Amino acid sequence: MHHTVSGINLACKYKCVYNYNVHDVTELQSSDPNRWKRAAAAPDGSFVAPHARAETSFGREQQNDEPVSPRTLNARRLLTFAWPGQPLTATEFMEGTGLTRATVLSVCRDLAAAGWFEEVADARAAGNYAKGRPALRYVFRPDAAYVIACDADEDDFTVVVTDLHGVELVRIHRNIGATRTADTRRQLLLDLVDEALSLADVAPERVSAIVIAVPAPVDPDGESPADEDENYWNKVNPGFISLFDGRGWEVLVDNDANLAALCEAAEGAGVGVRSFATLLSAERFGAGIVVDGRLLRGKHGGVGEMRVLDMVVGVEAPHGLLRRVRWEIRQLAEAGELAGELAALPPAERGAEAVFSAAERGDATALRIVDALAGRLAPVVQLLSGLLDLDRIIVAGSIAASAEPVLRRTREIMGKGSLLGWADLVASTHGSDVVLRGAVSSAIALVRERALLSEAASAVSAG
Structure with missing residues (x-):
């Protein structure tokens, strides 16, 4: 499934915001109280592992009347609260989400089993608890899945692989100034992504999303329109939207300046x-x-x-x-x-x-x-x-x-x-990284938007 309209969620290095639909940048500075209603429950009510594919309407105008099970809604609430990465006790989850202790403990166990959370040393072992029964703590796993961002400029390709907190594992840059044919550009980007994954020691099945920035307009289908005088747009975006078909990744192609604007809106001169x-x-x-x-x-x-x-x-x-x-x-x-x-x-x-x-x-x-x-x-x-x-x-x-x-x-x-x-x-x-920062943020957003959504065949983590 391809997504061709971007969103943004930033975490750690890439500032953390929730459920940012790229059409509305005001959501960068506020959480959406209706965001949980956008989830679709798995047919069996189970939770999706981080690498499992899921249908989602991310990035498009969405309706809030889709069915959602209370358990999925609660799981997404806990996942978003924990996403920034600090270990949390059940009490902290309760205070942050309004859920009961029984619900928190039950859902956290399920999220840990699905690979989203990790159980960590209890509060007493960490020196934060003195009396009574030790408090169990859970922490979000930024390595639950990985994302890829590509800045596919006219003369240069840059590819980064990051975890779900936007922390870079590897970055590769290639000057491709003499490359102008569509097939060659496609193959070069494909090879560069595979090289980056190899250097990062990340298996392709552990990737959830890839965002590709191009210096051309991008329509809702991920394609760039023909420009009769130069045919430049088709050259710099030679069907990148289909390049990774068959890999099970969410794929987004977007204009580089749009991604730069998203970066500035979230953590630059566009804030506020x-x-x-x-x-x-x-x-x-x-x-x-x-x-x-x-x-x-x-x-x-x-x-x-x-x-x-x-x-x-x-x-x-x-x-x-x-x-x-x-x-x-x-x-x-x-x-x-x-x-x-x-x-x-x-x-x-x-x-x-x-x-x-x-x-x-x-x-x-x-x-x-x-x-x-x-x-x-x-x-x-x-x-x-x-x-x-x-x-x-x-x-x-x-x-x-x-x-x-x-x-x-x-x-x-x-x-x-x-x-x-x-x-x-x-x-x-942000210098020359402004486009990549927007692309990484958008890739993380794709993962967050489909978190815990499921197709019938999705069951377990590939990691």
């Missing part, structure tokens, strides 16, 4: 902000757009696709800041006007970080490049801000950490030229 755009700004501009707390997608998943910049005077193309830095340096060099710190550097070291660093020290050539970049970024910010009435625009990606000189100059150019005021312009703090 009702309307914002996360603008990936490296080779190409791409935006994940949240308006009134909802991540916008559109019929073909094309909301935030920035090819509209072809028609914006002074921009004329969706080329990102990194690409534009290289172009500006090349133009100056060809004109014999490259001077100062940048001229003294070897060509291979004349990148964006060097330019921005030199600009901070007042280098005239670097400041000239920064001014040109800001002159292109300002119309992009004004377009997004004015059209959507945004509160904030977050410049994200590998360039964000060093981009403040450009952002500062962009703010100066925009001034106060809007009746409604322009959106705040800030840099992401």
Whole structure:
């Protein structure tokens, strides 16, 4: 079964939130009192092991009138309460969930048998209990299953394997710049995922979900629409949604900027902000757009696709800041006007970080490049801000950490030229990991959403 609309739950390294439907980012900062009604009881009332497959409507508009057994509802309540990872006594479970002691003890035993919980040293052994009968404690097992996140960019593939707390076991990166055929890209990603699992010593059957980020719109079927001029979208997403058919994993393909926006909404510059755009700004501009707390997608998943910049005077193309830095340096060099710190550097070291660093020290050539970049970024910010009435625009990606000189100059150019005021312009703090963090979070969410749901044939853990 494929899921093609994402959700997010973050734990430990990836901040813990509950039942986040990607359509509504306001759920990042509040738990949903109706989330338990979304569970479907197993036909026999039993609990599903962490690796068993389950049908779920995750990520789509859901109805809350699906049948649910009280036992499954209670189990999901205990599982969510324990997910952050601290050992808990029956008393703590009771206080946190409102369930009776008998229910807590019975359901915890079943969750331990299914592989979700582990029985740990009692409170007396841990030094937290002094008198009376020792209190039994249970702890959630983050190794109950594993998830995979892939950032399948145009020229680079990055794959990470994590546990259910988002702790990385392994990360692999490959530059695939010369690879353009669909079959080759598919095979490379398949091989990279298998290599990552091997290095992590994780058997494929212990994986529950995989999320693949692509620099293209993604429709509800996980496919990217054809773009007649370049066919770029089909090249970067050559049917990844079917790549892992037969493995029993939940599979989600999503736009990279959307995943970045989910990351920022949960643990970045989008926290507490009702309307914002996360603008990936490296080779190409791409935006994940949240308006009134909802991540916008559109019929073909094309909301935030920035090819509209072809028609914006002074921009004329969706080329990102990194690409534009290289172009500006090349133009100056060809004109014999490259001077100062940048001229003294070897060509291979004349990148964006060097330019921005030199600009901070007042280098005239670097400041000239920064001014040109800001002159292109300002119309992009004004377009997004004015059209959507945004509160904030977050410049994200590998360039964000060093981009403040450009952002500062962009703010100066925009001034106060809007009746409604322009959106705040800030840099992401997540660097090049912003997409992967969103992908890991979404993969964990897939596991949480289907936890304890069952098909008739699902019975025991593969671990």
